Amino acid sequence: EILTGDKLPFFIAAATKEEATDFEVIRIPQTKLDAALSAVKTNLPRIQRLKAKQEEPTACETCEYCRQTKVLSGPIWEHDIIFDI
Ligand SMILES: [Zn+2]
8 A cells, every 4th residue: 555555455364173174265445444444443442441441341241251240130121132043
């Protein structure tokens, strides 16, 4: 981009660690890259406050860390569970 003024196409080369490896080269459109960069810029002030421990993080309740540190606070309703069928 510095030399030509044009943004080059962006690709991700990915392979799984399964016994029968699956692999792809995935092209990411510039519009998605621009949107992701915009989201990072929007979220950066909060991330900086979190790193400085000026703000408490919000648990997602789905990642490995949240599962490892989960504390039951009471029963949930059956409709709170999301089924993947
Ligand atoms: Zn989490």
